[in-house]
Amino acid sequence: MVVRLSEQWPEVSPDRLLSECVPPPRFADVRFSTYRPDPDEPTQSEALAALTERGTHLAAPRRTRSLWSRLRSTPTDGGKPAIYLDGGFGVGKTHLLASLWHESAAPKMYCTFVELTNLVGALGLRTAVDALSSYRLICIDEFELDDPGDTMLISRLLGQLVDAGVEFAATSNTLPGKLGEGRFQAVEFLREIQGLAARFDVRRVDGPDYRHRGLPVAPGPWPDEKVEQEAAVRRNASCDHFVDLHRHLAELHPSKYGALLDGVETVAITDIRPLTDENVALRMVVLADRMYDRNLPLLASGVPLDELFSKDMLKGGYRKKYLRALSRLVALARAA
Known part of the structure; x- marks a missing residue:
């Protein structure tokens, strides 16, 4: 069954926040x-x-x-x-x-x-x-x-x-x-x-960024239908329209983004669009970090991931956050 992240409302206690302060699974064995x-x-x-x-x-x-x-x-x-x-x-x-x-x-x-x-x-x-x-x-x-x-x-x-x-x-x-x-x-x-x-x-x-050594900047996006079909056959996959997802993130405290991904093994997002709102972009950065922590493959349609953040954003004060997020999202898309 495909999960809609945009329909989940996780609750996270302070005790859980403290107990989860360990290296993410990707770095558990390093x-x-x-x-x-x-x-x-x-x-x-x-x-x-x-x-x-x-x-x-x-x-x-x-x-x-x-x-x-x-x-x-x-x-x-x-x-x-x-x-x-x-x-x-x-x-x-x-x-x-x-x-x-x-x-x-x-x-x-x-x-x-x-x-x-x-x-x-x-x-x-x-x-x-x-x-x-x-x-x-x-x-x-x-x-x-x-x-x-x-x-x-x-x-x-x-x-x-x-x-x-x-x-x-x-x-x-x-x-x-x-x-x-x-x-x-x-x-x-x-x-x-x-x-x-x-x-x-x-x-x-x-x-140099080891994730980009000898590799293309970003994989080509899939059609919406292919993303939805692939999510349907993968175990514990989520699938959300990009707009639904980022609107939902605005209603959750960022401390809950990790819990939002509980039980999810693949994230699918359809109709990804270029971002121009700094607040929306920063929420996507946090979500990208939590996805990367959990090593969740990303199925994506819409614009290529390296077009997610506007050129002005990539020149502004948060540019390093956005570049880190792009690096991680591209790595997760390749993993899918």
Whole structure:
């Protein structure tokens, strides 16, 4: 039976949000030993060595320390409580981040930046700090700051958790000092942004997107009828018209997009159209991330996926989000 995502109304408790903060299935089995650095990109080997060293440090349970010792100590290599992998799409940053999580002692947490802000929004800052202060490590994939509220919220959260002895690792496509540029008046929040940047030991990871090496930009879309027919014969497939789907996403909190895909093994979307509304586009980015986390093949009709976001969007402040989403959607379409 084909499921309509646009007809599902999942409920997600804060406890579920917290319990699901682990690497997605796609990265459940990755380890440092399975990462293959490109010999032509030395920064990949350097990042692997840095995270392997930090993983050895984090494999030991965290020792309880007094406030004074926490303020005076240098918790990790470089004296910074967080490591930050900066680089383009598909160079293995998430592979390395998930490997670090697997290597580290519990309690530990793995989430995307969007999932972290959703979690704090659901719990409240004080409750989130209380819940996470005992953690050995928090890994944050796709670190982004899209608005002033997020800047203040995450700055306060990280500051209080670092004071409690929690260590962090993060990935992004934007250097910490540049977070927020092009999205809001970053100058007004420069102190907050610089405060975040100062906590990170930044490691660059260069290289081409492995998902696009030697492959076409995007597969050709199927006819609507073929997508519907294929979805009907696949086990646990969903099938939605593009407009119905993005209208439904507007009525759900993004923290529920993962639960929206519960039990789904293939996603089918008919009549995909170019997007011009930034709000709709950003919701599709979150859905694409949750689909990619679950490795769900995508059956698609309408415009080619590389025409989903307008040219203006691909030049704007959220361009890196859109490019990441395109990279992932194209990979899922090839998988189908």
